[in-house]
Amino acid sequence: xxxxxxxxxxxxxxxxxxxxxxxxxxxxxxxxxxxxxxxxxxxxxxxxxxxxxxxxxxxxxxxxxxxxxxxxxxxxxxxxxxxxxxxxxxxxxxxxxxxxxxxxxxxxxxxxxxxxxxxxx
Amino acid sequence: xxxxxxxxxxxxxxxxxxxxxxxxxxxxxxxxxxxxxxxxxxxxxxxxxxxxxxxxxxxxxxxxxxxxxxxxxxxxxxxxxxxxxxxxxxxxxxxxxxxxxxxxxxx
Numbered sequence: 001x002x003x004x005x006x007x008x009x010x011x012x013x014x015x016x017x018x019x020x021x022x023x024x025x026x027x028x029x030x031x032x033x034x035x036x037x038x039x040x041x042x043x044x045x046x047x048x049x050x051x052x053x054x055x056x057x058x059x060x061x062x063x064x065x066x067x068x069x070x071x072x073x074x075x076x077x078x079x080x081x082x083x084x085x086x087x088x089x090x091x092x093x094x095x096x097x098x099x100x101x102x103x104x105x106x107x108x109x110x111x112x113x114x115x116x117x118x119x120x121x
Numbered sequence: 122x123x124x125x126x127x128x129x130x131x132x133x134x135x136x137x138x139x140x141x142x143x144x145x146x147x148x149x150x151x152x153x154x155x156x157x158x159x160x161x162x163x164x165x166x167x168x169x170x171x172x173x174x175x176x177x178x179x180x181x182x183x184x185x186x187x188x189x190x191x192x193x194x195x196x197x198x199x200x201x202x203x204x205x206x207x208x209x210x211x212x213x214x215x216x217x218x219x220x221x222x223x224x225x226x227x228x
Contacts, residue, residue: 043222044125044127044209044219044220044221044222045166045209045211045219047216047217047218047219061216095165095166100171106213106217107156107168107171107172107213108156108158108166108168108211109168110168111165111166113164113165114165
C-alpha cells in the first residue's frame, strides 16, 4: 500500500525558513517523480515544485523559484522542501504527492495528508 | 500559464442524479492533458480521471471524463452519497495549473 507522510510544518515569522519532509513507502521510490502541492482552504491546489525520480532535475513554480529547494534521498525514501524567505502568501497546507512516472508526467496518483505552514508575525 | 475555470462554484444535487462538471481552459491544453480529482473535507485530493478520459485505478465507472482543446467535463452518472465533495481539474500540458473547484453538495 502506498503511503506518504509529511512533517515539518508549523508557525514561522515572515522572512523565516522551514524544511518539510515526506517519508514514502509502498512503491519503488526512485522510479517516480515527486511533487509538492499547496492549498489554501476553499481554494484550488497550487503546484509548488517537482523532482525527477533520480533527483537529477527539479522544477519550481514562478512564485517560489529562488526561495524554495526540493531534494530527495532515494536511499531512505524521503523527499524534502526547503523553504526560505517565507512570506504570508506561503501560508497553506503543503502536500507531498507521487507522480505517475519518473519524469514528465505530473499526474498525482497518491498524496499525503498534508502539513500546515503558517507564516505570521 | 493556462488558467482553468470551473463552473459552477456549487451544485445542489440529490443522490441518483446525473451531473456534469465543467472545466474551461484559457487556451488549448496540449495533448488534452487534463486531470480530475475529488477532495473531501480534511482529506487530500484523490485522483479520478487523467488524460481527459482515463479512469484511475479503483475509480467506479460512474465517473467519466470528456472534452478536448479548451472545454472539458467530468460526468458522474448516478450520484452516490460518497460522491458529495469538491472536484478539481488540473492540466499539465503546460506548467501545471489547477482549477478553483466545483462543490457538489447534497440538496
